[in-house]
Every structure is written in structure tokens, then in C-alpha cells.
Amino acid sequence: RKEVEQDPGPFNVPEGATVAFNCTYSNSASQSFFWYRQDCRKEPKLLMSVYSSGNEDGRFTAQLNRASQYISLLIRDSKLSDSATYLCVVNNMFSGGYNKLIFGAGTRLAVHP
Amino acid sequence: NAGVMQNPRHLVRRRGQEARLRCSPMKGHSHVYWYRQLPEEGLKFMVYLQKENIIDESGMPKERFSAEFPKEGPSILRIQQVVRGDSAAYFCASSPYRTGENEAFFGQGTRLTVV
Numbered sequence: 001r002k003e004v005e006q007d008p009g010p011f012n013v014p015e016g017a018t019v020a021f022n023c024t025y026s027n028s029a030s031q032s033f034f035w036y037r038q039d040c041r042k043e044p045k046l047l048m049s050v051y052s053s054g055n056e057d058g059r060f061t062a063q064l065n066r067a068s069q070y071i072s073l074l075i076r077d078s079k080l081s082d083s084a085t086y087l088c089v090v091n092n093m094f095s096g097g098y099n100k101l102i103f104g105a106g107t108r109l110a111v112h113p
Numbered sequence: 114n115a116g117v118m119q120n121p122r123h124l125v126r127r128r129g130q131e132a133r134l135r136c137s138p139m140k141g142h143s144h145v146y147w148y149r150q151l152p153e154e155g156l157k158f159m160v161y162l163q164k165e166n167i168i169d170e171s172g173m174p175k176e177r178f179s180a181e182f183p184k185e186g187p188s189i190l191r192i193q194q195v196v197r198g199d200s201a202a203y204f205c206a207s208s209p210y211r212t213g214e215n216e217a218f219f220g221q222g223t224r225l226t227v228v
Contacts, residue, residue: 034216043204043219044156087155091216098161098168101146101206101217105155 001026003102006088010108017078021107023071023088031099033064035073036087038106044087047073078111085109115140117207118187119220126195126227134190134223138207145188146206146217147180156204162188195227 006023013019025033033050048055050062050071061074071088088104118137126132138145143164148156149172158172162182173180177195182188192199202224206217 032216041202041224043221045219046216049216094169098144099208100158100161100169102158103148103156 002104003027003092004088004090004104006086006104006107008105008107010110012110012112013078015078015080015111015113017111018074018076019078019109020075021073021086021088021109023073023104025069025071025088025090025102027090027092028066028069029093030069030090031093032091033071034089034091034101035060035062035071036089036103038085038087040084044103047086075109078109080111080113083109083111117205117218117220119203119205119223121223122221124223124225126225128196128227129194132192132195132199132225134192134203134205134225135187136190136205136207136220137187138205139218142207142209142218144208145182146208147188147190148204148206150202150204150222152201159190159203192225195225197227200225200227 004025035047036044037047038044050064054063059076063072085106085108087106090102091099120135145162147159150156160173160180161169177193179191202222204222205220208217
């Protein structure tokens with residue numbers, strides 16, 4: 001089983017649509033969680049952190065369910081500029097006292113007019 | 114505060130040559146990660162370094178690949194005797210080591226093409 005699994009996509013949606021990405025992780029001791037965005041041939045950039053209480057940033061809402069080891073990202077009123085690959089990222093603490101970011105394979109989103 | 118700097122941005126090597134990829138972390142960051150991304154695939158962890166120490170190299174191929182992060186200067190990812198399968202984007206990320214501030218910031222990557 002992969003450490004972080006995402007819907008493979010691609011998701012093709014019209015402008016204005018609401019789209020939801022799902023992610024599951026295998027390590028119940030994972031400490032922190034993020035969504036990154038990666039544009040074609042560019043580096044990943046942090047979109048938002050994910051907190052147990054859920055958090056919102058404009059049109060983006062992230063949710064975390066520790067019991068189910070499940071993370072989600074909801075994008076409302078999608079824009080053409082939202083077209084990108086969305087990466088679910090889990091930060092695990094190791095016995096040596098260090099953290100390591102584990103990336104999902106990403107879900108591609110294409111928003112069309 | 115400059116971001117994570119990687120160079121070169123693009124690197125072309127013939128089979129059998131050596132590739133050296135450089136990464137300067139953000140100011141104040143002493144933790145560096147290297148990731149590899151093959152075309153149409155996700156990022157795969159390669160190695161995690163702190164200054165002068167390799168913390169986790171579980172993602173590094175057993176042969177031809179090495180990494181260092183000296184006391185002075187950038188982190189270097191070195192690939193000896195490159196093969197076509199090494200063609201990929203190599204991303205470096207840096208992070209501060211404080212609880213709650215453990216997201217990573219990425220450089221623009223080095224795209225290695227082996228011909």
C-alpha cells in the first residue's frame with residue numbers, strides 16, 4: 001500500500017464548478033498535512049496546511065479526519081487558473097527525531113471555459 | 114529573503130558523464146531534501162540532509178548517486194555515469210526545523226536530460 005494515495009484524475013470541470021480531491025495516508029502517526037499545487041513543469045508550491053478542525057482560505061477548504069486517515073480539498077467556483085496538479089503531502093516524524101515529507105502522486109485538474 | 118536556489122535549471126549530459134546539481138536553501142534553513150520527478154509521475158523522496166550530515170538516504174539508488182551538504186556552500190546531488198533513465202526533474206526543498214513550521218519550500222528544479 002502506498003504511503004499517500006490520491007485519486008488519479010484527471011478531473012475536467014467547467015468554470016464555476018465545485019471539485020473535491022481525496023487523499024488517504026497509511027501512517028497513523030503522521031503529524032502534519034498539506035496540499036501543494038504544481039503547475040506544469042514548475043516546482044510544487046504550498047497551497048495550504050490542513051488542520052483537524054478544518055480550515056478555509058477563500059475558495060479552498062481543507063479537511064482532515066485522523067480516525068479515517070483521510071484528507072480532502074474542496075475548490076469552489078473553480079477558475080481557469082486553478083488548472084494544475086494538486087499534491088497531498090504528509091509529514092511523518094521518524095525515530096531519529098526528524099521529519100520527512102511524503103507526497104502523493106497528485107491529481108490533475110483541468111478547468112475549461 | 115531569496116527562495117531556494119537551484120542550478121543549473123537545465124542540464125544535458127551524455128550517457129556515462131557525471132551530473133552535479135546544486136541547491137542553496139532559504140536563509141535560516143538548515144534542512145535540505147532532494148526529490149526526483151519522472152515525467153507524468155509524482156515526486157519521489159531521495160535524501161534528507163542537515164549540515165554535514167545525511168539523515169535519511171532511503172530513496173537514493175544504491176549506486177552512482179550521492180549527496181552532500183557541507184558546512185559552507187550549497188547541497189550537491191551527484192550522479193555518476195548517467196544513464197537515460199536518470200532523465201528527470203530534480204527538486205530540492207528546504208525547511209526550518211521548528212515544530213509547526215515544517216512545510217518545505219521548493220526550488221525551481223533542475224531538469225536533467227541524458228542523451
